[in-house]
Amino acid sequence: MKKIVIFILVVFTSLAATSQITVTDVDIMDVGDVIYMAYDNTPTISVGNSGANQVWDFSSLQVSSSDVIDILSPNNTPHVNSYPSSNVCVEVNGDFLYFNKSSTGILALGQGDSVFQQPTMFMPLPLTYGMNHVDGPVAIIDSLIGGPTVNLLLSSQGLSAMLLTSGAAQVADSINILVNMTNTFDVDAFGTVNMPNGSYDVLRVQTTIQTSSDVLVYCTDTLTGLGSGWYPTPFTSASTEQGYYFMSNDPAIRFALVDIALDSALNIEEVAFLTSPASTVVMDLEKNGLKIFPIPSSYDINISSDGIVKCKYFEIFNLSGQVVLSEAFDNNTKFDVSSLKKSTYILKVYTDQGVAQKKIVIQ
Secondary structure, three states: OOHHHHHHHHHHHHHHHOOOOOOOOHHHHOEEEEEEEEEEOOOOOOOOOEEEEEEEOOOOOOOOEEEEEEEOOOOOOOOHHHHOOOOEEEEEEOEEEEEEEEEEEEEEEEEOOEEEEEEEEEEEEEEEEOEEEEEEEEEEEEEEEEHHHHHHHHHHHHOOHHOOOOOOOOOEEEEEEEEEEEEEEEEEEEEEEEEOEEEEEEEEEEEEEHHHHHHHHEOOOOOOOOOOOEHHHHHHHEEEEEEEEEOOOOOOOOOOOOEEOOOOOEEEEEEEEOOOOEEEEEOOOOOOEEEEEEOOOOOOOEEEOOOOOOOOEEEEOOOOOEEEEEEEEEOEEEEEEEOOOEEEEEEOOOOOOOOEEEEEEEE
16 A cells, blocks of 8 residues: 555655646736836846756846836827737837737737837747747848939948949949848746745747848949949848747746847846736727826825716726825816836726726926
8 A cells, every 4th residue: 555655655756846837918918907027137046957846036127227018909009000910009108009819829020110120929839848840031121212312321331332342333222121030939948936926837939030131222324234243232230149949838927038148159138027917908088088187196086976886996006017106086186296216007996896006297
């Protein structure tokens, strides 16, 4: 009997040691999520090793700066008409990044009015230990410039058709800018990561981004025609970026828990990390009769409700996700913000039907 018990314990211990999570599209950012992201510019952590059952100690991470990232519906965003296939928009510091999210991955479509020629993989899904995915090369920019602008651009760089062709052609007609990107994702480890705010089961994804940029000029030989053709410029370049990000299927973690950027010598350059669990906004201010004004403000802010919902209390968060002011109230209130530092904050209003939020600026 004792041998049987020991055998069962060994089997279950082995199973526990080799278990690992899977991260699907359900676990990743969705419309309404609010992500509190911080950056450590002088990290003292190690990326650790690849393999199973790893433990990473990132508890020493410090906040050098921070951002609030809003996950929006593309509808009513400034560039929605340029991204008909987008179903998720990420807004950070006034920049709008457009994505298409599905069960097989998150495709990056472009930023602002810079629409990628072809979508590029931002994150393949589902993520499982041992998965390897290569996307590309994908032409994210393939732009043709013609007309008088061509010679103006070349002359601004001290170039001309004669210089580019060593005298074989006399006129520059067109410029072709081509940027190709290849993204490689390797889920090379799983285990537990210890953060300043807790511990999480994670998958580690090693990423490599290879970018090549080519600028070609079509020059015409007006004398014989023999020298006409596309000519390279000195602006051709190639770069490689490497890093790691750590993903969890914890329902409170809706983004990369940790994102590590490496420099050219593969040393840690910067670390981005979540400072608090993601929150989900489930209400629209205007549709629910809520008004928050004035913004920006230096002294007082008003919250008013026309009675569609019953307000309970509010909280103001700084960009590190910490509550700096809170107050219970019934539907209407005016509160003093003059004691807060000049900055951007997140105001959350809690009601009987959910939570609404708005960025506020204290100046």
